[in-house]
Amino acid sequence: ETGVTQSPTHLIKTRGQQVTLRCSSQSGHNTVSWYQQALGQGPQFIFQYYREEENGRGNFPPRFSGLQFPNYSSELNVNALELDDSALYLCASSREVVMDTEAFFGQGTRLTVV
Amino acid sequence: AQTVTQSQPEMSVQEAETVTLSCTYDTSENNYYLFWYKQPPSRQMILVIRQEAYKQQNATENRFSVNFQKAAKSFSLKISDSQLGDTAMYFCAFMKQTGNTGKLIFGQGTTLQVKP
Numbered sequence: 001e002t003g004v005t006q007s008p009t010h011l012i013k014t015r016g017q018q019v020t021l022r023c024s025s026q027s028g029h030n031t032v033s034w035y036q037q038a039l040g041q042g043p044q045f046i047f048q049y050y051r052e053e054e055n056g057r058g059n060f061p062p063r064f065s066g067l068q069f070p071n072y073s074s075e076l077n078v079n080a081l082e083l084d085d086s087a088l089y090l091c092a093s094s095r096e097v098v099m100d101t102e103a104f105f106g107q108g109t110r111l112t113v114v
Numbered sequence: 115a116q117t118v119t120q121s122q123p124e125m126s127v128q129e130a131e132t133v134t135l136s137c138t139y140d141t142s143e144n145n146y147y148l149f150w151y152k153q154p155p156s157r158q159m160i161l162v163i164r165q166e167a168y169k170q171q172n173a174t175e176n177r178f179s180v181n182f183q184k185a186a187k188s189f190s191l192k193i194s195d196s197q198l199g200d201t202a203m204y205f206c207a208f209m210k211q212t213g214n215t216g217k218l219i220f221g222q223g224t225t226l227q228v229k230p
Contacts, residue, residue: 033217042118042205042220043159056215088157097216105159 004093006106013081013113021076021109023091029104031055031097032074034066037088037108049074050097078111086113116141118208120221127196128229134181135191135224137206143167146210148182149218150191154202162204165189196228 005024013019025032031050035043045058049068063079072093078085088110092103117140127133139148150162165173165182172180177197181190193200206221 035218035220040223042207042222043218045217045219048215048217056217058217090159092159092218094216101216102161102164103218107156107158110157 004091004104004106006089006091006109008109009107010110011112013111015081015083015113017081018077018079019081019111021078021089021091021111023074023076023093023106025072025074025091025093026104029093029095030072031094031101032068032072033092033094033103034074034076035090035092036060037090039087043090046076048097055097081113083113086111116143116208116210116219118206118219118221120206120224122224123222124225124227126227126229127193129196129198131196132192132194133196133226135193135204135206135226137189137191137221139187139189139206139208139221141187141208141210143210146208148180148189149207149209150178150180150189151205151207151220152200152202153205153223159205163191193226198228198230200226201228202226 007022033048034046037043047057048055052068065077067075088108090108091106094101094103146167148165151159163175177194203223207218
């Protein structure tokens with residue numbers, strides 16, 4: 001059983017550019033959630049995908065968008081990058097969306113916007 | 115809105131000793147889950163322990179145990195026989211079901227250093 005993998009591990013972008021982050025969910029998992037973790041802070045929920053549909057969204061602007069593919073892997077896209085978007089982006093997958101299923105996290109993508 | 119508060123930004127403990135990390139939360143819900151996650155320098159969040167709100171018995175996982183006080187909305191983590199590998203950032207997290215979405219709400223974290 002493979003774990004959750006994210007790519008790339010590190011990324012540097014210029015303000016105003018666009019970025020795509022990728023997440024491969026754990027085998028057998030159909031739910032992917034994305035979180036933004038600023039330095040020294042706890043992760044903040046961006047959105048969740050369940051069976052290829054957006055299934056809930058946190059307090060993030062529309063320039064944060066996502067996608068889930070038929071194999072349940074997922075992408076996070078951020079347009080018009082701002083300096084405050086610099087953070088660790090975590091992906092978590094789970095078997096279902098219900099509370100009693102454990103979420104497994106990837107190692108994250110460290111995004112730096114300059 | 116639910117909030118999770120960890121009032122101890124940093125803690126340290128001697129190897130083999132016991133340490134307790136504090137967490138309080140605010141919710142009007144009756145059915146929810148609480149978690150402690152560990153984030154070592156490798157950045158990957160690892161589930162340490164979880165507690166279902168409807169269960170009165172405190173959860174335990176080997177050296178890790180919680181003190182869940184539902185009325186006080188308190189959820190502390192006790193680490194016994196601390197090991198150097200326990201050095202990490204620890205996050206308390208809350209989850210409830212909102213429609214079809216189960217999202218985690220995290221506290222600000224506590225950095226724990228285990229000293230030899």
